[in-house]
Amino acid sequence: MMATKEEIAAFIVTEFPQTKCVVREVGNGGATILHEVGVSELRPGGTVSGPVLMEVADVALYVAILGEIGIVPLAVTTSLTINFLRKPAADKSIVGVCKLIKVGKSLAVGEVSLYSEGAVEPVAHVVGTYSIPRRTA
């Protein structure tokens, strides 16, 4: 029932056609996403905009869940809590590392740590929940 990294990456391209998120790793109840930062993602002062961080977290959660339950187009985010921790570097990609906490029949919960690439301290932390549609056997 699990999906491979290649299957998920192809699916993400169709689901989020505008996204710059790239699937780097998936499996073992987690996923890692990379998002390059360009001028259009920056705010004055050289901060990566908050919605970009939220998008990376959202995709990381989705990819991690697909890695567990297979390609399920109708899974949707139901909630997301983000804490902004440090100013991201303007010239580094954002890396989102998701670890799932629970994958139930109807709800999945995971957390995502977001980093400026190469940094040890996270720039933000997210906890999110996804609703999973009932699957027919």
Added chain:
Amino acid sequence: MMATKEEIAAFIVTEFPQTKCVVREVGNGGATILHEVGVSELRPGGTVSGPVLMEVADVALYVAILGEIGIVPLAVTTSLTINFLRKPAADKSIVGVCKLIKVGKSLAVGEVSLYSEGAVEPVAHVVGTYSIPRRTA
């Protein structure tokens, strides 16, 4: 100390140069933001993408706070919790209506209801906090 709608709208354009958010109202501890939805904000099936909703909420909070304390460039989001409630209409703008709950010396808290324009039921609900830099008298 308060800022006018025009001052805030001009400031938002410099702070979020890429945003499509437009300031519709500000004052009385609140703000209303409008965000047109184009093809680049849609996901397959005609849903407005989650990060767009979060951006509207974030800007609505910021605008409402600026309306209370004046133009403060260094105010930053510290946390944001979003609950997704209903599928937004693909062909309607997103409207974000913010009501501030507290504006303290160092922290402001507010909630935002997000709607597809013209609808009565919200598509998402956000609670967010902003850190306000210390102001020198």
Added chain:
Amino acid sequence: MMATKEEIAAFIVTEFPQTKCVVREVGNGGATILHEVGVSELRPGGTVSGPVLMEVADVALYVAILGEIGIVPLAVTTSLTINFLRKPAADKSIVGVCKLIKVGKSLAVGEVSLYSEGAVEPVAHVVGTYSIPRRTA
């Protein structure tokens, strides 16, 4: 299908036998709960403890939901976000005012403002979600 205030109050006593929460109002998509504050709810300095505030919010949400869908014993809290805003008065009851944002088939979402009785400014704000078991017709 809706339940009366008396039915809900009796049900809360059986569901939360230790609670000091009293149902003051219910209906119209909301509820108001009162919780007396005694020595056992105080912390040094005269602050009402955080878990007491969370309990009042949790019960207010539950009561408001029961007011909409009737007595459903298996509804359970799935998430709760609380922002602490001001120090509660040590010698006042806590009042929780809940407004439901959505009551869906499987999920209900609401917000609760918590006050020291008689005060205008809230001491805390909560957004919570409840999972509603599938009902058989």
Added chain:
Amino acid sequence: MMATKEEIAAFIVTEFPQTKCVVREVGNGGATILHEVGVSELRPGGTVSGPVLMEVADVALYVAILGEIGIVPLAVTTSLTINFLRKPAADKSIVGVCKLIKVGKSLAVGEVSLYSEGAVEPVAHVVGTYSIPRRTA
């Protein structure tokens, strides 16, 4: 500046005189708390009540922060997000394991996994923030 487990345990007893929380471990940016479950913490059906879980998480965060910055009586919770994941066992203590994500000058952020003692899967997950008063050198 750090405080020992014994100093923190003694401080928690004075700060939370009614609590059943016991400090099991503290240090290295984290803390582990144990809370025995008695009849007064149960709800019908044998579930540990939500506010008990929130209290354990709140104390675990506080203890972990004190372990990093020393005994600071005025640190207060500013926000807390809890996701309930599984039904806790009625006859097991609750164990809260906190890992701090950030300890800044004015704000600390941490996450707490809550378990029924001996279980591998958490019953709830919490992210919380504490406001730290300015310290004079």
